Amino acid sequence: MRATSKHHSVALPWPAEAITRVPYQVFLDPAVYEHEQEQLFRGPVWNYVALEAELLQPQDFKATFIGDTPVVITRAKDGALHAFVNRCAHRGALVCREPRGNRATHVCAYHQWSYDLTGNLIGVPFRKGINGQPGLPDDFQPAQNSLRQLRVAVYNGLIFASFAPRVEPLEDYVGANMRSHLDRIFNRPIRVLGHARQFINANWKLYAENVRDPYHASLLHLFHTTFGMYRSSQGGGVTLDDRGRHSALHSYRRTEAEEVAAYKDAELRTYQAKYTLADPSLLRGRAEFPGLTIQTIFPCLVVQQIQNTLAVRHIIPRGVDRFELIFTFFGYTDDDEELCAIRIKQANLVGPAGLVSMEDGHAAEIVQQAIIRDKDTASLVAMGGRAVANEESLVTETAIRGFWRYYRELMGFTASAGVTKENESWMHASSVLQNTEAARSTSPTKRRTKPTETRRRA
C-alpha cells in the first residue's frame, strides 16, 4: 500500500495480519522516517516538550525537538507558554543555541534578526538600508516573517506542543485512563533534579516498543529480578487509553509468601535468590508508591516511577537509525532532604549508566543490527493474544499492538490483501484513514475514501 502526504510517498506493504506484525521496513526506510516527520510528529498529536518546572520564571526558555525539528518553548512576561520552530525566518539559522536559559528576546547570531517570546519578528538590522542605500523591499511585512508558532497546552505541569491546526484538546488526547496515572505522579509541585542523555543507534520506535513491553522486563533485566524489584509473576498489568496509543505498565510487589509460591516450581533465571546486593541501601527507599509504573504518551514521552525515582524520558529521533534519549529526573518541592537523597541515589538504577536500564538501549541496537536486510519480513507481537485492551498480566504485548495500530492510522499504512478475521475491523477503520490523494493518485488498489473523513477513525 502506498501512503502519501503532500511531501512524500511511501510504499509499505504491511502484513495481512496487521495487528500482530510489524514490517522491519518501518525501522529502516528513510522514506518512512520522512513521512513520520510530516504525518506523525506534525500530525494531530500532542508532543511532549518540557516540564513546567523547567520554565518557572518569565522569560525562561528551553530548546528541544518535535520529531527532529528544533523548537523553543518560552514563558512570556505574562506567564503564558509559547512554542516556535527554532529556525530564523531570514536564512534558516538556529536562533536559540542554548539548551535552557532566561532571555527577553531571541536573537539570531547570523544577522541579528530578533524575535519576542512568542516568536514574532521584532527587529531586522538595516531594514531601511544604510547611507541612502535600500534595505529590505518596502512591502516587507515583519508579521509574515515570524518564527513558526505552535499550539501549546499543559496538563499537570507537563507541556505539550502541536503543529496541527486542528487537534483534539490535550485532556481528551491524554484520555481519562492516562490522566489518572499522571495525576498520581504529578500530584503536587515538582522540582527537577537533573538530566542525563544518551544516544542509541537504533530507530526510535524500537524504544517506543521497549517501554510498552512488560514481557521483557524480567527476562532482559537481570538486576530487576535478581534483587527482587520486579518479577513477571508479580501483580500488575497494562492500562491503555481508549485508542491504545498510550499505555501504563504497572506492577506491585506480592507478599514474600506469594512470591515463593509463584516461583516454587519455576526454573527461570529470573529468580536467583542466592544473590544479594552488596549495597542494599540502593534499594532501601521510602514507602510512597505501591509499585512501579512506566507510562507512555504517544509519540515520545515516557513517565517513569521506579521505587522512589521519578523521571520523564523524551525520545528524540535523530535519523532513521539513531535516537537520543533524555532523562529528566525530578522530585517534589516539599521533599525532605532524606527523600531527595533517596531519589538521587536510586537514579543510579536508571539512565545511561543505570544498573536497570542499560540493557534497554542495547536491546534496541541488536534489533537494528539484525534487521538490516529482509525489510519485508516482520516481527511478531502476539504475546497475550491479538487484542488491544487493558490486561491484568505482565506477559503481554498489548500496548505494543496499540502503538502500531495508532501509528498505522496516522501514517496511512494499511494491510496488504488477505484480510483475516482479527484485523477486519481495524482494516475498516484504516481504509477510511487513507490519505485521499494517495487513494486517488498513487494507491495501486484505490480505496474509496470520503475527503471529510480523512484521518478520522470510523
Add this chain to the structure above:
Amino acid sequence: MAPELLTRCADLLYQEAAYLDERRWAEWLALYTEDAEYWLPAWDEDGRPTDDPQSQLSLIYYSSRTGLEDRVWRIQSGLSSASSPPVRTCHLVTNVRITNLTDGQPHVSSHWQVQIYRPEKQHAFTYFGFYEHVLRLEEEQLRIVRKKIILLNDIVESVLDIYHV
C-alpha cells in the same frame, strides 16, 4: 614535594588503568579502600558538573566500595546483555599532578582518555575527561579513598559503565 611520591601516585593510576583494560576486577577493587567514594557527576543545566552527589544527579555515585562490587558482580555474571560481549578498552592517563597534600593524603589530578572498541558493532569511540583521586597509605600500599571522574563528552553511546571511564 618528593618526586618519588608523585611517581608512586602516577604508578597507582597507571595500575588502575591496566586492571580495567585487562578486566582484572578483583585486583581493581583491591585498589580501593572499603570506604572509598566513587563519583561520576552529571552535568547541570548551566553546563557545569554537579557538585553535590547527595542533592544533585550523578551518572554514577557510590559512597562505599560495595557499589563497585555490585557493578563487578554484574559484569562477571555474564547475564547482562549490555555488558557482553565485552568491549575492549584502552585507558590513557596523563598530566598527573599532586594538587594537595594538606591532610596527609595525596590529592592527584590527571587527564584521561579511554578508547573503546565494541566488537559487536565493529565500532570505536572515545570518552575523555579528568580524574581526581584521593589516595591513602594503608599497610604500606597506596589505595584509592576517593575517585571523581569528570566525563567531558557526556552524551553516552548506548551504555556507560565503570570500564568506559
